[in-house]
Amino acid sequence: MKRIKTDICVIGGGSGGLSVAAGASQMGAKVVLLEGHLMGGDCLNFGCVPSKALIAAGKQAHALRNGEKFGVANVIPDVSYSGAKDHVRRVIDHIAPVDSQERFEGLGVQVIREFGHFISKTEVQAGDTIIKARRFVISTGSSPFVPPIPGLDKVPYETNETIFDLREKPEHLLIVGGGPIGIELAQAHLRLGCKVTVIEGMKAMGRDDPEMAGIVLEKLRADGLEIAEDALAAEIRGKSGAIEIEAKDGRVFKGTHLLMAVGRKANIGKLNLEKAGVQADRTIKVGSDLRTTNRRVYAIGDVAGQLQFTHVAGYHAGVIIRSLLFALPSRTKQDHIPWATYTDPELAQVGLTETQAREKYGDGLFVSRFDIGENDRAIAEGKAMGLIKVMVVKGRPVGASIVGPSAGEMVSLWSLAIANRLKMAQVAAMIAPYPTLSEVNKRAAGAYFTPKLFDNPTVKRVVRLVQRMVP
Numbered sequence: 001m002k003r004i005k006t007d008i009c010v011i012g013g014g015s016g017g018l019s020v021a022a023g024a025s026q027m028g029a030k031v032v033l034l035e036g037h038l039m040g041g042d043c044l045n046f047g048c049v050p051s052k053a054l055i056a057a058g059k060q061a062h063a064l065r066n067g068e069k070f071g072v073a074n075v076i077p078d079v080s081y082s083g084a085k086d087h088v089r090r091v092i093d094h095i096a097p098v099d100s101q102e103r104f105e106g107l108g109v110q111v112i113r114e115f116g117h118f119i120s121k122t123e124v125q126a127g128d129t130i131i132k133a134r135r136f137v138i139s140t141g142s143s144p145f146v147p148p149i150p151g152l153d154k155v156p157y158e159t160n161e162t163i164f165d166l167r168e169k170p171e172h173l174l175i176v177g178g179g180p181i182g183i184e185l186a187q188a189h190l191r192l193g194c195k196v197t198v199i200e201g202m203k204a205m206g207r208d209d210p211e212m213a214g215i216v217l218e219k220l221r222a223d224g225l226e227i228a229e230d231a232l233a234a235e236i237r238g239k240s241g242a243i244e245i246e247a248k249d250g251r252v253f254k255g256t257h258l259l260m261a262v263g264r265k266a267n268i269g270k271l272n273l274e275k276a277g278v279q280a281d282r283t284i285k286v287g288s289d290l291r292t293t294n295r296r297v298y299a300i301g302d303v304a305g306q307l308q309f310t311h312v313a314g315y316h317a318g319v320i321i322r323s324l325l326f327a328l329p330s331r332t333k334q335d336h337i338p339w340a341t342y343t344d345p346e347l348a349q350v351g352l353t354e355t356q357a358r359e360k361y362g363d364g365l366f367v368s369r370f371d372i373g374e375n376d377r378a379i380a381e382g383k384a385m386g387l388i389k390v391m392v393v394k395g396r397p398v399g400a401s402i403v404g405p406s407a408g409e410m411v412s413l414w415s416l417a418i419a420n421r422l423k424m425a426q427v428a429a430m431i432a433p434y435p436t437l438s439e440v441n442k443r444a445a446g447a448y449f450t451p452k453l454f455d456n457p458t459v460k461r462v463v464r465l466v467q468r469m470v471p
Helices: 015-026 041-045 048-065 081-099 101-106 180-191 210-222 310-326 354-364 376-380 407-419 424-428 439-453 457-469
Strands: 002-011 031-034 110-112 116-118 123-126 129-138 142-144 172-176 195-199 226-228 233-239 242-247 252-255 257-260 264-266 297-299 338-341 346-351 365-371 387-393 396-404
Touching (some): 015 031, 015 041, 015 310, 031 129, 041 048, 048 180, 172 242, 180 210, 195 252, 210 387, 338 407, 346 407, 354 365, 365 439, 387 439, 396 407, 407 439
Parallel strands (some): 031 110, 195 226
Antiparallel strands (some): 123 129, 233 242, 242 252
16 A cells, blocks of 8 residues: 655546646645546536537537528538537547646646545545545535436436437437526537427426526527426336336326436545545535535535536635635635526526525615617627626626526626626726627616616706706
């Protein structure tokens, strides 16, 4: 058995763990990184990267079918499903060197390709190596949650960890789960020529603002996506190529392939956390400083029980680097963390939704709205559909919801504003080039002042007085 002493031991080579390892090593700390599966974690191999690549393939097919309004004849695309998967693989392979073992060893990180588990409060074992470290960072991410639906264990099914390796185009894909993963992959497969049915036990996109989610769902249904809500799966039966899902209310859905997309579970089962004195339930218990019940051990990303997004894991890494390397206090906040669902149209959110803001602030809330259908760039590109809502309290934004083209790009401005406690006047002072979608943010900020300026009798009296008095 080999033994290593180090400053920091990072368990998990996903986005959060890699960020900690790279930053800490380059600033002079001795770092050991443990990864028993694929470098880059879920995001690179099974999540953000492959899903966006498949969505891009679907967008290309959709554009060919819908060119007539631009004076370009509609054509029926000859879609190669396996070719789309080749595109996915090329994208992963292009990005993979950034997350590779070789790159991190070049940065001075000692990489051990084994799963790690605690054997004491200060030691982790990985294969035949025991690592004693001053500090540990758990960044093991999450995996697909597969619920114990009767019959599921007898039927072939896909998850986000297997769907991107599927080469045969599904004739009719059944997707259990109407959250971001299920809805994104549903639209991508629909555009690649599959028939798709989404089966959701509650409401599709149920964690998003209902008004904004409704705009997305209306568009998806208009494009031919079948979305069954309040359809809790009670039994699954059949065989490859002939699968049936019976809902609790008796509805039966038939298809050829099945994708389970009902949520995520934290990867903590292999860690032997009790040996480390680290408390956990479904996720690891952490404070706002991301420390666990063992102060030598931090947990970041999906295992920390907060928002499960790649950029959150990266944010967590930045927070704990300050504490790990400089012994300075550093804590997380959540009010400025954005997220997006990359459907067409996209849906993005940061801070409080309208419902949450009304519950918290009551009559003190002002909701500033702008119809993206009035944006000239959206009109020119045939994408004049969507809405932005900004929740404002005492002149400062506390949340923003956007549905429309490039919503995921536009929401970043509101994250900046909330993080730095900017006022709406400062956003309104921004100059956006014309014509761009970013004008939407400026128009939303301007809409906050409309009733104060244009519907205010006092302002009108002052203007009339000035016009009479000033030569």
